[in-house]
Every structure is written in C-alpha cells, then in structure tokens.
Amino acid sequence: MIGIYDFCGHYEWTFQWLQERGGHGLVRRYWHEAIHEDAQIHANELIIGKGFAGMEEYWDHTLGEEGGVWDVTAREDAFRIDMHHCPSKGFLIHNGLQQYPDYCDHCLGWIGPLxxxxxxxxxxxxxxxxxxxxxxxxxxxxxxASVPGELSGEADVRLHPDWQTADTHLDSYERATDPDDKLPPAAGSGH
Incomplete structure (x- = not known):
C-alpha cells in the first residue's frame, strides 16, 4: 500500500499520461468515472443524503486525515472551505513534481458533478x-459567490498577501448544463 504523499505524485503523473493519450476529455472522463462515480461513493452518499451537514462530515474527516490546514464556514444557506495549505498540492510543490499543468483542477472534476x-x-x-x-x-x-471576507471573515484565503500575488484559476459548476459537462464517449462505445 502506498502512502498519501506517494499517491499524490502518482495521481498527478496519471493525469498527464491520460492527457498525452487522449487529451483533456480523457482526463475529465477519468475524474468523473474513477473518482466521482467510484472512489468517492461515500462522499456522494453523505452529501446527497445530508446536504450541508454531509459536506461538513465528509471534509472534516478527509481534510483531517490528509493533514491540510483549512477553515470551514457552515451556515444554513452556504458551506465554504478556505484551504490555507493543501497537503496534496503542497507535497507536489515541495518535491518539485509537476507533470500535469493544473493538478488542482481534478477536485472540481469530481466535486462539480457531485x-x-x-x-x-x-x-x-x-x-x-x-x-x-x-x-x-x-x-x-x-x-x-461571496466577496473576500464576506462569508468567512478573516479566515478567507483570498485575504492572504500571497493569494494576491499568485496566478488564480476561478471555476464554477453552475445550474445550467455546462458545455464542458458533456464527457466524451468511453473508448469502444461506438458513439
């Protein structure tokens, strides 16, 4: 069994390998099928079944296990995570590992459909x-979405000085069907 940190390097390498063989569509299919529909079944059950309470239960446990530094703002009308230090991306940075151009994008790749x-x-x-x-x-x-500090106060990661100097990537998974929401057909499906 490999540890969480070895897994992160292998995970990122897998994204790049898929990208080289089938483009971004194949990578997105992997995120959807292997992560959203398979590896994260427990997250699906918690969040679909319990809503915001399921989100809090899932991420408190998962982020605690991974050793992240984060703040949660849980309200009746919203659930917010401010990740101050992602252990997964942090490991890649610390060890100079970069194969796939946007490793962080895999989170929305499975969380968005969920x-x-x-x-x-x-x-x-x-x-x-x-x-x-x-x-x-x-x-x-x-x-x-809230403006910096509005929902999570001083815990808002966007208020960190280093956030202001970094190249950010904003995404949303909206109400309407996204054109990117259409995944390419699986190999051999005949479509």
Whole structure:
C-alpha cells in the first residue's frame, strides 16, 4: 500500500499520461468515472443524503486525515472551505513534481458533478500554490459567490498577501448544463 504523499505524485503523473493519450476529455472522463462515480461513493452518499451537514462530515474527516490546514464556514444557506495549505498540492510543490499543468483542477472534476447531482452550485478558485476556496449553495440560491471576507471573515484565503500575488484559476459548476459537462464517449462505445 502506498502512502498519501506517494499517491499524490502518482495521481498527478496519471493525469498527464491520460492527457498525452487522449487529451483533456480523457482526463475529465477519468475524474468523473474513477473518482466521482467510484472512489468517492461515500462522499456522494453523505452529501446527497445530508446536504450541508454531509459536506461538513465528509471534509472534516478527509481534510483531517490528509493533514491540510483549512477553515470551514457552515451556515444554513452556504458551506465554504478556505484551504490555507493543501497537503496534496503542497507535497507536489515541495518535491518539485509537476507533470500535469493544473493538478488542482481534478477536485472540481469530481466535486462539480457531485454538487450538481446533490442540488448545489459550487464556486471554486485556486492559486496553484496549495491554496483554494470552495463555496457551495443550493441550486435555487441565485446569489453570487461571496466577496473576500464576506462569508468567512478573516479566515478567507483570498485575504492572504500571497493569494494576491499568485496566478488564480476561478471555476464554477453552475445550474445550467455546462458545455464542458458533456464527457466524451468511453473508448469502444461506438458513439
């Protein structure tokens, strides 16, 4: 059995290997099928079954196991994670490992479809330096993502000085069907 840190390097290498063989569509299919539909069945069950409470249960356990540094803001109308130090991306940075151009994108690759299935909209931004934020709201909540400090106060990762100087990548998984939501057909499916 490999440890979590060895896994991160192998995981990232796998994304690049898939990219080289089938492009970004194949990588997205992997995130959807291997992570969302298989490896994260327990997250699906918790979040679909318990909503915001399931999110808190899942991420408190998972991030604690991985050794991240994060803050959670749980409200009746929103659930927010401010990741101050991602242990997975941090390991890659610390060890000079970079095969795949946007390792952090795999999180939205499986969390986005889960949130959509569970009836939530997710907004997410990462800075490629092991910091990110996630904000989940019910699909019928039409309010935009919060501005820095609005929802999580001083815990908002966007208030860190190093956040301001980094190259950030903003994503959302919206209410409507995203054109990117259409995955390419599986190899040999005849479509």
């Amino acid at each position: 949130m959509k299935k569970a009836g939530f909209v997710v907004n997410h931004e990462h800075n490629h330096c092991g910091q990110c934020w996630w904000e989940m709201k019910r699909v019928d909540d039409l309010s935009p």
